Amino acid sequence: MAKLVIVHRNGEKNRRAPQRGNQHNASVVNIGHYRAKLLAKEQELLGLLKRNAITGREEADGTLDEADESIFSHHKEITFAHLDRDAKLLEEVRAALQRIDDGTYGQCLADGEPIPEARLNAIPWAAYCVRHQELFENISDGTPIAV
Ligand SMILES: [Zn+2]
Numbered sequence: 001m002a003k004l005v006i007v008h009r010n011g012e013k014n015r016r017a018p019q020r021g022n023q024h025n026a027s028v029v030n031i032g033h034y035r036a037k038l039l040a041k042e043q044e045l046l047g048l049l050k051r052n053a054i055t056g057r058e059e060a061d062g063t064l065d066e067a068d069e070s071i072f073s074h075h076k077e078i079t080f081a082h083l084d085r086d087a088k089l090l091e092e093v094r095a096a097l098q099r100i101d102d103g104t105y106g107q108c109l110a111d112g113e114p115i116p117e118a119r120l121n122a123i124p125w126a127a128y129c130v131r132h133q134e135l136f137e138n139i140s141d142g143t144p145i146a147v
Helices: 033-059 064-103 118-122 128-140
Strands: none
Touching: 033 064
């Protein structure tokens, strides 16, 4: 018998409507699977960003002595690099969730070609097929070109 798993998420309203009628993307069979992965990733990133924001606030208290200060400033550089990366990733994850709502999830943003399931399994927020992703990474240092 199939086991039904219901996951409750704190404070998260069910604001994302279930699939709409015009589901023409037959290549992605289990979109709920990707939605769940994306939502989990969104929460993970929000948690990381929140934690880093708290870490940043500790600095302002001025409670660190000099030794701590040097360790902290080193740590801060790493934290900020992560913060930047996590914030960008969060944007990509949310854009992917939006594409699920729009019914365009799993299609390359550049040419509309289906993104292979293996790629979506590895990177559920992938917005481009491998060919375009590589193209954009080469010319714009990983920042996708607006389409
Ligand atoms: Zn493409």
